[in-house]
Amino acid sequence: MPDRAAQKQALRRELLERRKLLSPEDAAAAAAVLARRALELPELGGAGTVAAYVSVGREPGTRALLDALHARGVRVLLPVLLPDNDLDWGAYEGAQGLVRAGRGLLEPAGRRLGVDAVREADAVLLPGLAVDARGMRMGRGGGSYDRVLARLAGSAAHRVVLLYANEVVARVPVEPHDHPVHAVVTPDGVRRFGPGVRGGPCGPGAPDASGGRPVSPPGPA
Numbered sequence: 001m002p003d004r005a006a007q008k009q010a011l012r013r014e015l016l017e018r019r020k021l022l023s024p025e026d027a028a029a030a031a032a033v034l035a036r037r038a039l040e041l042p043e044l045g046g047a048g049t050v051a052a053y054v055s056v057g058r059e060p061g062t063r064a065l066l067d068a069l070h071a072r073g074v075r076v077l078l079p080v081l082l083p084d085n086d087l088d089w090g091a092y093e094g095a096q097g098l099v100r101a102g103r104g105l106l107e108p109a110g111r112r113l114g115v116d117a118v119r120e121a122d123a124v125l126l127p128g129l130a131v132d133a134r135g136m137r138m139g140r141g142g143g144s145y146d147r148v149l150a151r152l153a154g155s156a157a158h159r160v161v162l163l164y165a166n167e168v169v170a171r172v173p174v175e176p177h178d179h180p181v182h183a184v185v186t187p188d189g190v191r192r193f194g195p196g197v198r199g200g201p202c203g204p205g206a207p208d209a210s211g212g213r214p215v216s217p218p219g220p221a
């Protein structure tokens with residue numbers, strides 16, 4: 001039986017291959033719906049500061065969402081990847097303030113706010129490759145957002161991952177450093193996790209399906 005890290009790697013490869021099959025048209029349509037659903041989240045409604053990210057490649061698109069939040073007057077923080085894979089942060093001031101960085105990323109060109117700036121966010125939108133019925137998330141493997149979630153431990157910030165519907169699965173492999181998120185938004189809907197939510201970390205009746213199979217899509221927002 002392979003260890004958890006190897007299981008994650010295999011699942012990552014499979015999910016990235018699936019994203020590659022998306023046509024630009026499908027990706028654009030998904031991004032438009034995702035932005036609308038995310039903007040409807042009550043968790044974002046009262047947020048003065050939101051930490052987000054600039055989608056790249058076939059990631060669920062965030063550009064329209066960033067612009068809508070910025071236009072609302074929300075302070076939007078974007079990650080800057082550091083050499084050790086930790087994340088610094090900078091403010092989003094519009095697309096003209098983004099610069100190309102390594103790994104195909106787009107990052108804010110302005111002042112760096114430090115790794116702890118994410119703790120000023122009322123809501124944190126996270127990239128990922130999958131989330132499971134407990135709210136456990138799997139990312140690209142750099143551990144960048146594991147560190148963000150560790151920094152947010154005990155804070156009230158809403159932690160929301162943005163995915164495609166098929167990336168909400170029954171179980172992802174979990175390691176001791178992993179932390180759950182509160183919700184996932186996909187073009188199909190919103191699903192929340194947590195105490196009192198069926199299938200959440202402390203909720204009753206968490207399904208124990210064998211790893212990786214998609215579960216039913218989230219219900220309407």
Ligand SMILES: Nc1nc2c(c(=O)[nH]1)N(C=O)[C@@H](CNc1ccc(C(=O)N[C@@H](CCC(=O)O)C(=O)O)cc1)CN2
Nearest residue numbers: 053054055056057058079081103104127140142144145
């Ligand atoms: N949009 C975005 N920004 C992010 C992340 C992310 O997952 N997505 N990160 C999450 O931690 C951090 C950067 N970590 C990253 C780690 C690996 C790759 C990566 O594998 N890139 C591909 C090319 C991109 C693509 O076309 O999919 C590569 O290098 O081959 C990208 C970002 C911070 N910013």
Ligand SMILES: Nc1ncnc2c1ncn2[C@@H]1O[C@H](COP(=O)(O)OP(=O)(O)OP(=O)(O)O)[C@@H](O)[C@H]1O
Nearest residue numbers: 008137138139140141142143144145146147150177
């Ligand atoms: N709090 C932390 N501080 C430093 N390193 C960490 C922390 N949490 C996890 N890591 C390291 O990050 C590496 C990748 O972890 P994992 O495979 O869970 O990443 P991931 O969740 O897929 O990626 P990401 O968080 O970037 O989306 C592991 O080697 C792990 O030891």
